[in-house]
Amino acid sequence: MLLLLLLALNTLASPSQLQTCLTSLSFPVLLPSSPSYAPACQAYNRRLTFLPSSVVYPRTPAEVALAVRCASSASVPVVARSGGHGYAAFALGGQDGSLVVDLSGLKGVEFDNGGEVMHAQTGNRLGEIASALKSVGRALPHGTCVLLSGVSRFPPRHAAFGGFGFASREWGLLLDRMIGAELVLADGRIVNASLEENEDLFWAVRGSVSSFGIATSYTFLTLPEPPVTTAYSYVFSGNASSAAQCFLAFQAFSASSAPPPLGMQFFLIPDLTYELFGSYTGPKAAFEDVFLPLVLECEKTSDTHAGTHAFAQEMGWEAYLVSQVGTPPRVADCFYAKSLMTSSTTPLSQQTVEKFMHYLFTEGPKHPHLAWFVEVDLYGREGSAINAVPKLDTAFRHRDRLLGFQLYASSGNLRPPFPEDGYAFVDGMAEVLSAAPEGRTLASYANYVDPRLGQGEWEDMYYGGEIYDRLRKVKSKWDKGNVFRFPQGIVPSEEREGEGRRVVDEL
Structure with missing residues (x-):
């Protein structure tokens, strides 16, 4: 009971300290008193309502780092938002009182080796990514339901929790094409992760990025655009x-x-x-x-x-991608969804x-x-590029x-x-x-996240015990204080399950 009281007092005290820090920054900050706060905090899934402590709009990775340091020093949880096509509103925290770092100002796209390697910041829309790839005659596997949408960008979650599309059986998941990531860590450091650098963090990013840092850019190996x-x-x-x-x-x-x-x-x-x-x-x-x-x-x-x-x-590839969008995309929905995946x-x-x-x-x-x-x-099926990847090569279980x-x-x-x-x-x-x-x-696919799953249930359905236990150890190394936390987030090995803030699921 005493622990719950201390947590509640901390929840009340932290936003004031956070807001004092944030208002000293040079980029846009929305506080609960701001006129634009309410519309900025509307979830795509209107079934859910959460009230962040603040929303910030950095324009560079360095500015993302400044916002994270403010929240970390105030013991306020941090989440990243890129896009809005969220099932559980985890990009708004999935609970009251989080700092939301909106990545829409990070729009850079660069190519190396004639387009074979793509560096894309995570504020880009999928349509913008597709157009950039088109300009160099390249392609990537990714989902299509949010393509060219006015509300969905190139979200870290889509790319790092799977990124499944119709081409994935031949080309792999979007996360399987990833060869590097730039992340802002809980202490504000900006680091690169790949098979050559911070390999354990790169392993965790490909399946559970939101618990480990804010991805400000990804690097992908692209593919030749198919002729037809x-x-x-x-x-x-x-x-x-x-x-x-x-x-x-x-x-x-x-x-x-x-x-x-x-x-x-x-x-x-x-x-x-x-x-x-x-x-x-x-x-x-x-x-x-x-x-x-x-x-x-x-x-x-x-x-x-x-x-x-x-x-x-x-x-042609571009016309095909446009055809998959269908009717104009929704700017909001009010829905409940579940995911199940059958064994091969x-x-x-x-x-x-x-x-x-x-x-x-x-x-x-x-x-x-x-x-x-x-x-x-x-x-799946034999020959599927998704199933060809060894189970423990990434934190993506399926x-x-x-x-x-x-x-x-x-x-x-x-x-x-x-x-x-x-x-x-x-x-x-x-x-x-x-x-x-x-x-x-x-099993279940984490990009169709179901916030009504219980603690042990989502751990098993999304990750399975072996991968989840390993993720907790990596979490302890890179975010021991659990700065990047939200419902269904990975907790450090030392932290007891179930501790934290009240989760609001508006029924």
Whole structure:
């Protein structure tokens, strides 16, 4: 009880000391009294509300370091924000009272060796990164849902917690293309991390950067821009049984027949249509030779008279990236999401898939006030560049996964409050999979972070015991005082689990 009281008193006392330090700095600082504070502290996911102690806008790594020193001396937790497409609002602290270091002023991009090596500061938007790569005829694997968005930049979390995209099975994750990082540490030092310098820190950055420092730039090995990419979409209609049969065919094809250039996703939405969606790095003719047998399997049980469609088109790389954005990006949402990843050696059984589809087709229509989807990405199979990386080479655990599920529901108008039954609906999706015999082999993807996971649960689902224990030792070396802390952050080996500030999850 005394410990909790001391923590509470420290929480009240620290912001004043922090603000005194911050107001002496030469770059923009937003305090709670600032007129712009409230809009600057709105989370992308409006289900969540947090109140930072301050928000700062440095323009250089040296200015980032000054802000970190202010917070460290005041015992105030520090988080970095770059972009806004956050699931758990950890970029606002994930709790009240954090210092938010906004990286939008760090926009530098440089190339070496004719574009083969890219140095990109972390305030860049993904669209800006893609345009810079286009100028030298190069490319990188990365996500597309936030590409060219007005709210999402080139966030440290996206790059260092995975950075999965349709090209990842051939090219690897974005973090697998990383060969170096520049970080501001808890004591304000600016250091480089790579396989040659501060190797243990570089290992931790590639899977859990936010707990170790503020990444101000990353260095990547780029790839030649592919001459042609085929984007595709095949939509089907039917019932729970036909959806299950299509999914089982998708899973079997993923495990046995999908070549690395094929990026693939099974997607189901509230109108209960289901889609095979993705891209193939190569010409349309080669794509159709590989993929049309799966389409034919799904057509066997679907309603071919329901107005569904088929689309496959060759594109240049830039046009393909733009095509993936679709409709104008949202500037906010109000949602709850969960992630599950299946083992490469333990596919979902027919019984589990049928139960899952029955749940969606029976429970989904009971929630017309929710905008929801189920997205299942292909990660693995032999030949996948993701799974080819040895498990302990980075702090990213998932080198043995086949499929990745994202289970997602928004309020109907994308505004708060989030409907109370939305939690049970999404949790129910996950429960069908987790309760199955193969559920013990499931894991979760940290870029689809779920703040409602318990302490031991997220540690195991994101990292697993061996990687998490090693991360705690690295944390003790580089941030023993736990300056970079947030819910689901790595804690030093010496710190007892569960100590810290109150976490607010607005339900």
